[in-house]
Amino acid sequence: MSSSTTLRLKSGRSYCSGVLISPDLEAAVHTRTDLVLSCSHFLRGRSGPIFVSGAWFPAKVLGAVRIPRTDIAVLRLDTPSPPKDLLRLSTSPAPFLAPTVTEGFGGGLRRPGQRVGRVIARSPIAVGRNVRTFVTSAAILHNNPKAIKGDSGGPVIVNGEIAAVQSMVTDPLGMNTGIATVAQVAPHRGAIAAAVAALQQAY
Template identity: 40%
Template sequence: MLPSNLARITNGSRYCSGVLCTPDTVLTCAHFFRDVSGTTFIWIRGKRLVYKELKIIPGTDVAVLTLPTRISIAPDELPTFGPSPLPGALTATFGLGGTTRSNSHFRVRHGRFFMRVPFAMSRDRKTKVRPAGWIFNHNAAVLGDSGGPVYSNGKLFAVQSMIMAPGGVNTHVATVALVDEAMIR
């Protein structure tokens, strides 16, 4: 079910992940769109599209892309939203990081939710995430997983934002941007 609504967003050699939340909206990370030039493509369900509208949710690392056409998808293949889970809850992050350009390959990063935090920021201070959460992934999130949906108890509650890799060492800890259904409206 979940991979059928996973999206790959590309701009040149850069890419990130996203999730189709309604037949014409994709939820992803906002930091991907910083310093982007040229055409950005969304690959979803075998289609290559150019978004019609980009909405960055102010103060967050969340972006919503409005597609130029509706994607044919069954309602039960679209995510339902839920609250951030309790500390220690199991999580699953779906992303396309570290894979070939084909969007047919995805990775599931199984983990546990640490805690909700009011604010997180990247080392270069360009990416600000609020509200945020920290998760520990048993198989570490990697570049390209950003924007991928994060689920707990079968409910979408966040998108992957940043990996914590001090000195280039991936700690398996990731910052996620907490989301809710109101963001896609």
């Protein structure tokens, strides 16, 4: 995967990660896009502007649609990206023990870092300790290096496709275990496509 498709989304002092996607959710070579896949929990209660950096073009978020019952959101930018090689959104769940690569800007990185991992379980439902972040059709990963704050919304790549976005880390008593919960895209692909259509009609 080209790391130049992974974005940093910033609002005030808070930030998360995201990834550029094509309007039809398929792979596309050397293609401009103004659509981003990210996590829903970053948008919760947020009213200020959201700016994009990290993919070699400046942009601002025009609007967003949060996918119900999971921690996925689709955002539309005011400026299309330069031509990029975009990855397909997976149509099938991540296989058990499949190797993964998660990209994100956790830790204040200027360029997206890569967290190599493996699928160790799948769960129909996962709930954050704040009982506000909710994921259906979750996959559980063990990552090394560990996913950290700021990686949320970053793409989880399996077999060259976007299989999920990073959602939550498991850190009892503040100790990061290296276990991460990710929101799989395949079960919500229809809702993601509908969100793209709604954003294209609205802006």
